[in-house]
Amino acid sequence: MSENGKHGTILVIGGGISGLTAAIEASEAGCDVVLVEKNPYLGGQVVRTNQYFPKLCSPACGLEINFRRIRTVPGIRCMTLSEVEKITGELGRYQVTIRQNPRKVNNKCTACGACVEVCPVDRPDDINFGMSKTKAIYLPFENANPLQYVIDGSVCPDAECGKCISACLYEAIELDMAPKTVEVEVGAVIWATGWEPYDAGKIEDLGFGTTPNVITNVMMERLAATGGPTGGKIQRLSDGGKIESIAFVQCAGSRDENYLKHCSGVCCMGSLKQTRYVREQYPDAQITIFYIDIRSPGRQEDFYAEIQNDEKLELIKGKVAKVTEGNGGNLVVEAEDTLSGDRVSKEVNLVVLATGIVPTDAGVQLELGGDLQRDAHGFLTNDQHLPGLLAAGCAKRPVDVAACTRDATGVALKALQSCVGQNNG
Ligand SMILES: Cc1cc2nc3c(=O)[nH]c(=O)nc-3n(C[C@H](O)[C@H](O)[C@H](O)COP(=O)(O)OP(=O)(O)OC[C@H]3O[C@@H](n4cnc5c(N)ncnc54)[C@H](O)[C@@H]3O)c2cc1C
Numbered sequence: 001m002s003e004n005g006k007h008g009t010i011l012v013i014g015g016g017i018s019g020l021t022a023a024i025e026a027s028e029a030g031c032d033v034v035l036v037e038k039n040p041y042l043g044g045q046v047v048r049t050n051q052y053f054p055k056l057c058s059p060a061c062g063l064e065i066n067f068r069r070i071r072t073v074p075g076i077r078c079m080t081l082s083e084v085e086k087i088t089g090e091l092g093r094y095q096v097t098i099r100q101n102p103r104k105v106n107n108k109c110t111a112c113g114a115c116v117e118v119c120p121v122d123r124p125d126d127i128n129f130g131m132s133k134t135k136a137i138y139l140p141f142e143n144a145n146p147l148q149y150v151i152d153g154s155v156c157p158d159a160e161c162g163k164c165i166s167a168c169l170y171e172a173i174e175l176d177m178a179p180k181t182v183e184v185e186v187g188a189v190i191w192a193t194g195w196e197p198y199d200a201g202k203i204e205d206l207g208f209g210t211t212p213n214v215i216t217n218v219m220m221e222r223l224a225a226t227g228g229p230t231g232g233k234i235q236r237l238s239d240g241g242k243i244e245s246i247a248f249v250q251c252a253g254s255r256d257e258n259y260l261k262h263c264s265g266v267c268c269m270g271s272l273k274q275t276r277y278v279r280e281q282y283p284d285a286q287i288t289i290f291y292i293d294i295r296s297p298g299r300q301e302d303f304y305a306e307i308q309n310d311e312k313l314e315l316i317k318g319k320v321a322k323v324t325e326g327n328g329g330n331l332v333v334e335a336e337d338t339l340s341g342d343r344v345s346k347e348v349n350l351v352v353l354a355t356g357i358v359p360t361d362a363g364v365q366l367e368l369g370g371d372l373q374r375d376a377h378g379f380l381t382n383d384q385h386l387p388g389l390l391a392a393g394c395a396k397r398p399v400d401v402a403a404c405t406r407d408a409t410g411v412a413l414k415a416l417q418s419c420v421g422q423n424n425g
């Protein structure tokens with residue numbers, strides 16, 4: 001135990017559900033924690049989700065508890081807009097260099113939004129996968145944590161107009177805020193760097209990028225969300241038309257030697273959940289799911305069984321070969337039904353590709369005598385060449401939120417043991 005009564009310091013890279021959980025658990029067990037998140041907000045990919053399967057509750061509920069704990073638990077230094085540049089050192093004495101990028105808005109910000117009214121510059125809204133725009137000064141999303149605006153320096157590089165400064169009554173805008181470099185020494189590092197959606201543009205023949213009416217599963221989450229590009233209305237992106245028919249294409253690029261070999265584990269449940277979003281808005285829409293096999297482990301099987309009671313939902317076992325443009329912006333989905341042996345062709349208004357997830361590359365310069373160990377699909381393993389280098393959640397394998405929180409709790413304990421080992425050593 002150190003002089004301040006703590007077991008040591010743990011670095012957590014990534015402020016998604018896994019990183020938040022690991023940070024809170026490690027801190028409650030008596031460690032100091034430095035939590036580094038590259039985005040201007042905490043919560044990771046979960047903040048883009050409309051509802052959680054299987055209970056269909058808002059992800060905000062689960063996150064809010066963690067945000068409260070982050071604020072109240074002692075010993076967590078939380079750094080948003082920050083990235084780890086370099087880790088050096090040896091066996092449990094890791095020297096970490098962190099770059100904190102400037103928010104250009106200080107914590108006097110009350111999120112009143114007066115700055116947005118006057119900002120003349122638009123940028124694609126990354127939360128909505130570019131389906132809408134924000135101003136150069138923006139709140140990442142409603143109830144973001146921290147609830148503080150940020151300026152995107154890439155579209156407002158020299159901050160020349162300064163209109164936001166005069167509009168802000170609270171002197172919260174600091175256009176000359178500069179990047180900072182912070183050095184810390186830690187006993188263990190938890191990589192909770194999570195996942196990114198597989199690039200659907202790489203998949204041939206499924207129509208993504210050729211028509212706006214082929215979207216991905218992550219885009220569908222935003223389309224259904226009230227903070228999304230259409231205020232929560234699920235519609236064709238080409239013309240705002242209503243949905244009378246929709247197809248979900250499972251394993252779009254996944255379990256495929258040409259693209260992504262692995263199964264992402266969460267996409268089946270994701271699409272089953274999304275059929276509920278559609279049904280809520282369109283009681284009569286025809287919904288088709290094309291699948292190889294539906295993976296709904298454990299109690300999630302009940303949710304799958306419930307979805308099958310929908311009389312206007314058809315499940316077709318068969319990998320989709322082609323999506324082409326049909327009449328009036330519609331799409332034609334072609335597959336072979338492997339149960340009947342028939343070729344199937346469906347004309348629909350909207351296609352949702354259930355694309356898989358790939359591990360985020362943290363891009364950290366490691367000077368520790370070896371690279372991080374990864375499995376054949378690029379996910380980090382927990383069999384690293386030095387003790388105290390650990391991975392949690394989707395950085396390690398594709399899993400749902402419940403599995404992430406269980407995993408991150410266990411990993412926090414391992415990190416703590418690593419710190420205690422050094423302090424006693
Ligand atoms: C379409 C779809 C729907 C889903 N729906 C559900 C659902 O309903 N219920 C459910 O339980 N699960 C669902 N999931 C799965 C869920 O999204 C994941 O379980 C969850 O996001 C994993 O959290 P994580 O913290 O491990 O990773 P992430 O959410 O990816 O968080 C990782 C964090 O690390 C940060 N980061 C990455 N690299 C760095 C770096 N170098 N420096 C600093 N920070 C970094 C990222 O910015 C991010 O904030 C769904 C997945 C998909 C694809």
